[in-house]
Amino acid sequence: SQQGEEDPQALSIQEGENATMNCSYKTSINNLQWYRQNSGRGLVHLILIRSNEREKHSGRLRVTLDTSKKSSSLLITASRAADTASYFCATDYRGSQGNLIFGKGTKLSVKP
Amino acid sequence: EAQVTQNPRYLITVTGKKLTVTCSQNMNHEYMSWYRQDPGLGLRQIYYSMNVEVTDKGDVPEGYKVSRKEKRNFPLILESPSPNQTSLYFCASSYSGGGYGYTFGSGTRLTVV
Numbered sequence: 001s002q003q004g005e006e007d008p009q010a011l012s013i014q015e016g017e018n019a020t021m022n023c024s025y026k027t028s029i030n031n032l033q034w035y036r037q038n039s040g041r042g043l044v045h046l047i048l049i050r051s052n053e054r055e056k057h058s059g060r061l062r063v064t065l066d067t068s069k070k071s072s073s074l075l076i077t078a079s080r081a082a083d084t085a086s087y088f089c090a091t092d093y094r095g096s097q098g099n100l101i102f103g104k105g106t107k108l109s110v111k112p
Numbered sequence: 113e114a115q116v117t118q119n120p121r122y123l124i125t126v127t128g129k130k131l132t133v134t135c136s137q138n139m140n141h142e143y144m145s146w147y148r149q150d151p152g153l154g155l156r157q158i159y160y161s162m163n164v165e166v167t168d169k170g171d172v173p174e175g176y177k178v179s180r181k182e183k184r185n186f187p188l189i190l191e192s193p194s195p196n197q198t199s200l201y202f203c204a205s206s207y208s209g210g211g212y213g214y215t216f217g218s219g220t221r222l223t224v225v
Contacts, residue, residue, distance in 0.1 A: 033213060040221070042116075042202060043155075045213035088155070090214075097162065098143055098209015099170065104154035 004032075004089045004103035012109040019076040021106040023089030024069075030092045032065055032072050033100065037086045046074075046087075079110045114139045118203050118217035125193055125224055133188045133220050135203030143206040144186040145170070145214070146178065148199040155202070161186055162209065193224040 004025040013019055023032070031050045035043040049056045049065045049072065056063045062075040076083055086107045090100040116137045125131055137144065145160040147170075157170030161180040175197055177189040186205075190197060200221050204214040 030211060033210075035214075035216075040200065040219065042216035042218045043204075043214070045215070048213055090210075092210030096210060097160075097168070098206070098211065099145070099157060099160055100210045100214060101157075102147075102155040104152070 004091050004101065006087070006089055006103045006106045008106060009104070010107045010109070012111065013079060015079060015081055015110055015112050017079055017110075019079050019083070019108055019110070021074045021087050021108070023072045023074070023103055025072075025089075025091045026070065028094045029067070030094055030096075032063075033090045033092070034061075034063060034072075034074050035088045035090060035102075037088065037105070039085075043088065076108075079108075081110050081112045084108060084110045114215065116203055116205050116215050116217040118201075118220050120220060121218065123220060123222050125222070127194055127224055128192050131190050131193060131222075133190075133201060133203075133222070135186045135188065135217060136184050137186075137203075137205040137215070138184065139205060139207075139215065140183065141205035141207055141215070142183070143209045144180065145204045145206075146176070146186070146188050147202045147204065148172065149202060149219075150199050158188070158201075190222075193222075195224050198222060198224050 007022045034046045086105040088105045146158040147155040159178040161167045203217040
């Protein structure tokens with residue numbers, strides 16, 4: 001499988017702390033995306049970073065991409081209880097015809 | 113509101129009884145896809161469509177059919193459902209494949225008994 005792999009599988013933090021999730025992948029990509037899923041609901045697109053970008057910000061989210069290590073990280077700063085969700089990375093592999101391959105996700109729990 | 117609409121939201125059916133899960137998007141997206149989500153296995157792609165009348169298999173197409181006769185609709189058909197198709201199903205669409213973010217539907221929880 002060419003899935004991305006998120007790490008850790010689960011993360012529990014206190015409100016106000018920062019949360020960092022990592023994603024590793026296997027082959028060359030066009031871009032990498034992060035999604036959030038609240039329990040049993042549809043995934044919501046958070047941010048897309050292209051292979052020629054190294055860092056991207058959106059509000060309290062910061063995403064980095066290291067293509068030499070084939071890895072990405074998602075940082076959520078000043079977390080809130082409402083950030084409790086599963087977070088998935090998805091990769092658009094070169095030659096994939098535009099299909100995203102999703103990892104298994106990191107389950108984030110933010111305690112009030 | 114830009115959205116992907118899936119129906120039904122929940123479905124319980126019996127083995128062998130044909131069913132269709134509908135998916136419709138109102139964003140004029142070219143690309144549409146179906147995924148199933150199972151505990152411990154993540155999201156796995158079933159079928160995708162690059163445009164009208166253009167469909168192709170994903171990673172787990174066995175037991176499923178799709179069609180794309182109109183740009184906005186991409187129904188998922190289970191001709192003879194079996195219990196191993198019990199899962200949470202998601203339809204997604206994108207302007208043009210993986211170069212853009214996907215918009216997901218709310219999901220269909222299917223139970224086959």
